[in-house]
Amino acid sequence: MNSKTSLARLSFLLFGFAFLYIPIVSLVVYSFNESRLVTVWSGFSTEWYSRLFDNEQILEAAWLSLRIAAVNATGATILGTLAGLALARFGRFRGRTLLSGMSTAPLVMPEVITGLSLLLLFVATEQAFGWPAGRGVSTITIAHITLTLSYVTVIVQSRLASLDVSLEEAAMDLGARPASVFMRVTLPIISPALISGWLLAFTISLDDLVIASFVSGPGASTLPMVIFSKVRLGVSPDINALATIMVALVTLGVLIAGLVMLRRDRARQRDMQMALRSDAS
Amino acid sequence: MKADATPGERLAGAVRTQLGALVGLPPCRWARTQLARRGLSGRTAVIAVPYLWLLLFFLVPFAIVLKISFSEAQIAMPPYQPLLQWAGDRLADIRLNVNPGNYLYLVEDSLYLRAFANSVQVAAISTLAALLIGYPLAYAIARSDTRWRGILLMLVILPFWTSFLLRVYAWIGILKNNGLLNNLLLWLGVIDRPIVMLQTDFATYLGIVYAYLPFMVMPLYANLEKMDLTLLEAAADLGCRPLRAFIGITLPLSLPGIVAGCMLVFIPAVGEYVIPALLGPADSLMIGKILWTEFFNNRDWPVASAVAIALLLLLVAPIVYFQRVQGRQAGERA
Structure with a gap:
């Protein structure tokens, strides 16, 4: 690789990452600005953070969103794992194409369509069966599970597809029932995929504005809904403070996950080397 | 369990053992035999649960959107007319309110x-x-x-x-x-x-x-x-x-x-x-x-x-x- 191409590569990287990170950095910097105007830097202050923590509406919405996200992520992980398992391991079965289509379509479906269609479903079932009596937390959770279970399905399916079936077959040959093969062999191996699926489902739910706005009812405003109604009126520094907290948490989470994975990789490599050495001796 | 397992690994191991034991519990065994008696294996259940969820919350909603796109708006809750309407007492009095007007409106x-x-x-x-x-x-x-x-x-x-x-x-x-x-x-x-x-x-x-x-x-x-x-x-x-x-x-x-x-x-x-x-x-x-x-x-x-x-x-x-x-x-x- 000559110096000209590596210079070009470096400039691609610099430009790309500058584009990705300058807006985020500007959010963080101006969250510490004293002035309400983003234009002028008038000195360091943590005023907007204390204002944020005094804002009952935002805190309540954040707590609601976190609860919905946790329940959603758990439900989506269970359903998505089942769907991924069926698609990756059960060969051909009747309706496989439909299941595969239904579990990947929400990935690219415009949110306005998913939101509208689910709301109309809830209105229709409320009319016909009296359920759900009023919309709110439960309808948002159901809508989010439907959206995010496809992400889990795709992750689990591709993890299972890249996995050797011989371990599972060996367990079957040794007389384990399918359920216990799944619990004791498959589940431990795919657990990293389940964790990343859970986290992804959690994040998407925490972040969703459009679908939640459609299926929510009075009294259930999630964090994105509150942020959106504030942001529509213009820049407000306490939202910058909120953004900074979220960026910090996400960065911390990703760093921890990265370190854990790195350590696991190293441990695995060490184990493999030890095994090779004991083979040789 | 390995002796040098981290607390996290030990916890994960414990959770897995518990889950494994759960499958063998009497209620689960009962559910399994009930399912088996009806010709439903665990395999079918694994397919059926996400399948039903997606049918109900993904496919059916589209059918409803399609239905409502053909109905007429009215000032009520919900703000649209039903597609099938009973105009009288007899079965023949069903009026089908299919209204392509919404689509014509989009084009016009x-x-x-x-x-x-x-x-x-x-x-x-x-x-x-x-x-x-x-x-x-x-x-x-x-x-x-x-x-x-x-x-x-x-x-x-x-x-x-x-x-x-x-x-x-x-x-x-x-x-x-x-x-x-x-x-x-x-x-x-x-x-x-x-x-x-x-x-x-x-x-x-x-x-x-x-x-x-x-x-x-x-x-x-x-x-x-x-x-x-x-x-x-x-x-x-x-x-x-x-x-x-x-x-x-x-x-x-x-x-x-x-x-x-x-x-x-x-x-x-x-x-x-x-x-x-x-x-x-x-x-x-x-x-x-x-x-x-x-x-x-x-x-x-x-x-x-x-x-x-x-x-x-x-x-x-x-x-x-x-x-x-x-x-x-x-x-x-x-």
Whole structure:
């Protein structure tokens, strides 16, 4: 690789990452600005953070969103794992194409369509069966599970597809029932995929504005809904403070996950080397 | 259990043992025999549970949208007329209220056609811009030292994990009249009065490119990373210049990655609501925004449903194409 191409590569990287990170950095910097105007830097202050923590509406919405996200992520992980398992391991079965289509379509479906269609479903079932009596937390959770279970399905399916079936077959040959093969062999191996699926489902739910706005009812405003109604009126520094907290948490989470994975990789490599050495001796 | 297991591993092990034991508990055994007696194996249950969920909450809702798109609006709750109406006591008095008027309305009022055309145009331009920024980035990452690749890739995904809404919001502070970018340009002396950037189509493009860039980079990286580099070496040995080798070899080989990335940006961008609502002009003709206004402000559910169905028809070809590409790739991996 000559110096000209590596210079070009470096400039691609610099430009790309500058584009990705300058807006985020500007959010963080101006969250510490004293002035309400983003234009002028008038000195360091943590005023907007204390204002944020005094804002009952935002805190309540954040707590609601976190609860919905946790329940959603758990439900989506269970359903998505089942769907991924069926698609990756059960060969051909009747309706496989439909299941595969239904579990990947929400990935690219415009949110306005998913939101509208689910709301109309809830209105229709409320009319016909009296359920759900009023919309709110439960309808948002159901809508989010439907959206995010496809992400889990795709992750689990591709993890299972890249996995050797011989371990599972060996367990079957040794007389384990399918359920216990799944619990004791498959589940431990795919657990990293389940964790990343859970986290992804959690994040998407925490972040969703459009679908939640459609299926929510009075009294259930999630964090994105509150942020959106504030942001529509213009820049407000306490939202910058909120953004900074979220960026910090996400960065911390990703760093921890990265370190854990790195350590696991190293441990695995060490184990493999030890095994090779004991083979040789 | 290994003696040197970390607390986390020990906890995970305990959870697994508990779960394993749960399968053997009497209620579970009873459920299993009941299912088996009805000819339902655990296998069927594994398929059936997500299947039923998706049928009920994904497919049936579309049928309802389709139904309501053919009904007439009325001032009531819910604000549409039922398709089947009992006009009298006898069975023959069923009146079928199929009303194609909502679709005719979409065609007659040029607003909707313009909105559809505009949405496709905005999405296409943004997709192209995302490709022009994303391809060099993915290429540079894929050709970096292996030690750096993981970290660089993580840096691309990291913004995706932070809030979409807040990332779009960040651009308001940058683009507004007294925002960062205008101040920078004024300070540099490039312009002598602020240019209006917020609430323009330019801002919409920028927002879409920014928000969806990771979706473009990921499939491109996956494709470029596994490319056989000996082809390029052979080309170079035969006297091919790097640029020609790139156009003749790298670009055609990365076509599947380009297609996947473009689909992942284009399809959601056509129906995008948040970005045009926050960054675009107030009268922005994006179909997602029109649907939202029709539904929430005008409370015309049948027309909103007709818009949704039309949007779906517009996107069905790219979605099916995308799924086939996805399926083929999953098949290759297996």
